[in-house]
Amino acid sequence: MSRYISLVVLVLCVASSYAMKVVDIDTICKHEEVNTSLCITLLKSKQGADLLILAQYTIDVLYTEVNNTVTLINTLIHQYYKDLEAKSHxxxxxxxxxxxxxxxxxxxxxxxxxxxxxxxGMNEKVLSILIDYDSCINGEYPTDTPYPDKSLLPKYAKVVHDVAFILFVISDYLIGNV
Known part of the structure; x- marks a missing residue:
């Protein structure tokens, strides 16, 4: 009976350590490549939440920002339909x-x-979004000349990039890379 109780206690301890992996948002937001002010603003309402809750919240924000960016791009395609270079971009x-x-x-x-x-896998898909951002704004290759975009697209895309990078850091914590 004593062994059974010890086993139950061990399982409960292990399960609770996996269920609540909490990382302070200041730690996440101080990562060298994170937009610190955006990160703190974004995550402060979730201070004390476990990483999965932070990740889901950040995914939801990222989805909204990507949709806003796609809506803007579609507007730009229609606005610049006669400018073939802009339309192609x-x-x-x-x-x-x-x-x-x-x-x-x-x-x-x-x-x-x-x-x-x-x-x-989550981490790899977030990295994919960061690459998509870079390809749109800077070109696919380092030798590409970026399109001289005067629209709001670079600003919108930068928010997508910054939120995605916050999610990238959170996924690193979930993996245990940090």
Whole structure:
């Protein structure tokens, strides 16, 4: 009977340590590449929440920001339909941010991998969004000349990038890389 009680106590201790992995938001937001002010503003209402709650909240915000960016890009495509260079740039960007293969599709896969406990897969999909951002704003290759975009797209896309990077750091904590 004593062994049975010891086993139950051990299982409960292990289960509770997995259920509540809490990392202070200041720790997440002080990562060298994180937009600290955005991160603190974004996560302060969730201070003390476990990493999975922070991740889900950040995914929800990221989804909203990606949708806002796709809406803007579609408006720009229609606005610049006669400027072939601009239109080509915006069509490339809508493919990088939209569904099914862009950032919007990646967010659905991020949520799915997180729910499956595949935090490494989650991390890879977040990295995909960061690459999509870079390809739209700076070009696919380091030798590319960035499109001289005077619209609001660079500003919108930067918010997507910054929120995605916060999620990237959270996923690193979930994996245990930090």
């Amino acid at each position: 915006y069509i490339k960007c809508v493919n990088l941010f939209g569904e099914p293969n862009g950032a919007a599709g990646d967010i659905k896969r991020i949520e799915s991998t997180m729910k499956d406990g595949d935090y490494g």
